[in-house]
Amino acid sequence: MANITFIKENQEVIAADGANLREKALQNRIDIYTLKGKLTNCGGYGQCGTCIVEITSGGENLSPRTDFELRKLKKKPDSYRLACQTLVNGPVSVKTKP
Numbered sequence: 306m307a308n309i310t311f312i313k314e315n316q317e318v319i320a321a322d323g324a325n326l327r328e329k330a331l332q333n334r335i336d337i338y339t340l341k342g343k344l345t346n347c348g349g350y351g352q353c354g355t356c357i358v359e360i361t362s363g364g365e366n367l368s369p370r371t372d373f374e375l376r377k378l379k380k381k382p383d384s385y386r387l388a389c390q391t392l393v394n395g396p397v398s399v400k401t402k403p
Contacts (some may be wrong), residue, residue, distance in 0.1 A: 306319055306320070306321065306322065307319070307320045307321070307322055307324060307366065307393040307394060307395050307396060307397065307398075308320075308396045309326065309329055309330075309393055309396075309397055309398075309399060310397070310398040310399065311330070311335050311366075311399050311401060312361060312398055312401075313400060313401055313402075314335050314399045314401070315396075316335060316359075318330075318333045318335075320393055322393070322394045322395070323329065323392050323393070323394060324392065324393050325349075325388075325389065325391070325392060325393075326358070326367075326386070326388040326389075326391040326392070326393055326399070327356050327388035327389040327391075328349070328351050328391070330344030330399075330401070335401065335403065336401065336402075337354070337356050337358060337388050337401045338355055338402075339384075339394060339402055340354065341355065342351065342356065347389075349389040350360065350389070351371065351373045351387065351389055351390050352364060352373075354373075354377040354378075354387060355388050356387050356388040357378070357381070357385055357386070357387060357388075357402075357403065358385070358386055358387075358388050358391075358400065358401055358403065359384050359385055359386075359399070359400040359403035360384050360385075360386055360397060360398070360401050361384070361398045361399070361400055362396075362397065362398040363395060363396050363397030363398055364383075364384060364395065364397070365395075366394050366395030366396060366397050367386065367391050367393060367394065367397060368390075368391060368392035368394070370386070370390075371387075371390045373387070373390060374386065374387050374390050385403065
């Protein structure tokens, strides 16, 4: 089991190993999108890059970055991920809308 701690929201979510970070956030009413992202997001298909989150701890418990993430986040810190492309396999702390 994976515990996902959303720092700004002060909320902890329990997820099965391999759970999608974006799906778990939305299921628990955690807003990961900025206003622009709310209007233009692709629905989790990895096309838009609007679901950026910052991983503050537990990055080793996530799936490797996808090719799309490598392209979209190349100018961002290594701790930034796209929630729709990230699978959680252990405890992790997440900062939404970095």
